[in-house]
Amino acid sequence: MSDSFDSYVRSARLYFESAGKRPSAYVHTYGCQQNVSDGEKLKGILAAMGYEFTSDTADADLILLNTCAVRENAEDKVFGNVGALKKLKEHNRSLIIAVGGCMTQQRHIADKLRASFPLVDIIFGTNAARELPRLIYEKLTQNTGGTYLDGGEEISEDIPVLREDKIKAYVPIMYGCNNFCTYCIVPYVRKRERSRLPKAVYDEVKELIADGYKEIMLLGQNVNSYGKEHGVSFAALLKMLDDIDGEYKLTFMTSHPKDCTHELIDTIADSRHIEHHIHLPVQCGSDRILKAMNRNYTVESYTALAEYAKARIPDLSLTTDIIVGFPGETYEDFSKTLELMKKIRFDMAYTFIYSRREGTKAALLPDPVSDKEKGAWMRELLEVQGEIGLQNYQRYIGGTFEVLCSGRDKNKPEYLTGHSRQSIITRFTGPDDCIGKFVKVKITGAMPWAVEGELIQ
Ligand code: 5AD
Numbered sequence: 001m002s003d004s005f006d007s008y009v010r011s012a013r014l015y016f017e018s019a020g021k022r023p024s025a026y027v028h029t030y031g032c033q034q035n036v037s038d039g040e041k042l043k044g045i046l047a048a049m050g051y052e053f054t055s056d057t058a059d060a061d062l063i064l065l066n067t068c069a070v071r072e073n074a075e076d077k078v079f080g081n082v083g084a085l086k087k088l089k090e091h092n093r094s095l096i097i098a099v100g101g102c103m104t105q106q107r108h109i110a111d112k113l114r115a116s117f118p119l120v121d122i123i124f125g126t127n128a129a130r131e132l133p134r135l136i137y138e139k140l141t142q143n144t145g146g147t148y149l150d151g152g153e154e155i156s157e158d159i160p161v162l163r164e165d166k167i168k169a170y171v172p173i174m175y176g177c178n179n180f181c182t183y184c185i186v187p188y189v190r191k192r193e194r195s196r197l198p199k200a201v202y203d204e205v206k207e208l209i210a211d212g213y214k215e216i217m218l219l220g221q222n223v224n225s226y227g228k229e230h231g232v233s234f235a236a237l238l239k240m241l242d243d244i245d246g247e248y249k250l251t252f253m254t255s256h257p258k259d260c261t262h263e264l265i266d267t268i269a270d271s272r273h274i275e276h277h278i279h280l281p282v283q284c285g286s287d288r289i290l291k292a293m294n295r296n297y298t299v300e301s302y303t304a305l306a307e308y309a310k311a312r313i314p315d316l317s318l319t320t321d322i323i324v325g326f327p328g329e330t331y332e333d334f335s336k337t338l339e340l341m342k343k344i345r346f347d348m349a350y351t352f353i354y355s356r357r358e359g360t361k362a363a364l365l366p367d368p369v370s371d372k373e374k375g376a377w378m379r380e381l382l383e384v385q386g387e388i389g390l391q392n393y394q395r396y397i398g399g400t401f402e403v404l405c406s407g408r409d410k411n412k413p414e415y416l417t418g419h420s421r422q423s424i425i426t427r428f429t430g431p432d433d434c435i436g437k438f439v440k441v442k443i444t445g446a447m448p449w450a451v452e453g454e455l456i457q
């Protein structure tokens, strides 16, 4: 740890010890797995400073919101939640409120928060974790709230991590993105692409497996371009990790189709531990719109890649992301997306209505199609995909899945739930001691989003 990071962590610890009270923090993370992983680091730092954690904002001495900026509704939710903290702050003047992450990294949002929500004490950006102990310590001792958005792009290997889960561990392998898809805010808030050293990733994964973690999820905005500065490809990194002995599976998020190589697909096909699942966001089925999105592939090249992957990995599950209603998209463009869905037959699609992000190139384009019309397109897409997903999953009835059981189903606790080797959600009945283990399940039924079955003893 850097001297100043280390010394502020220590000073905060001493401050709380001398006050004779263990402070309590409420931390909430919005958005993607990368954010969850950042949140685990923020919690690791707070724990090192002496905080314990609460799930009730009313008990907290510190409320920290780790935000997402990918779509406008994510930001609206945060503004709403910050506003709702006003009463708590009125009752407890010493409550510290900190808001950080992708949303606050945008200067106009940080300014809006400062101007409209004086109850927020600390505002920090995506690369500011090392500054958090100082910002909190200064607020505690000098009552000076701060804004810090200037963190550099260097990778810190020494930040403590407090993992949320005992079965699945998130391991970021790279940060940032260089792709500048024209709709996307991520390259602006997470800055340029940089990869962790292969040895740092290898050592962490090895330790996690030795600690008993059963799923290691490698994270990056575009994992396929991992390691350019180290001369080690993502496929080569996966091979190194796959060689580690043990009972675990390797998963990863997210692949960009333009960088997804046959070498990577072959590596998955020939591996012992890598999940037979590729999440390969296509975004749209119209070449004209793909070009306007700056995606750098065509429907033809994407289809060829998907076909190669399906041929090479017969039980592959292919999933995707779709944006509906990009500026200038017509119904004719959209109908090409429907055609593509019917051709590729994804197991699952995460679908989003285009959200204008200030500062991106697409935000400058005319966007004449109404929200109502885009909503109707979305419903059509969901109907088509729901039917395809169900038919795909019905093919598995009568077969057997190896499932990593993650716990009880939140909505139907009479079921256990987990993901298969293809990452298909599988629910089944069985005893609690399945949790955290790989178990065999005979598939008896299918839904559009999951399958169900019976535990094979
Ligand atoms: N509007 C709608 N969806 C978006 N995504 C990223 N930016 C936007 C936006 N401005 C979607 C893409 C991406 C996923 C993580 O979020 O589909 O793959």
Ligand code: SF4
Binding pocket: 177, 178, 179, 180, 181, 184, 185, 186, 187, 221, 222, 256
């Ligand atoms: Fe955004 Fe495109 Fe980078 Fe993904 S690859 S984070 S969609 S800019």
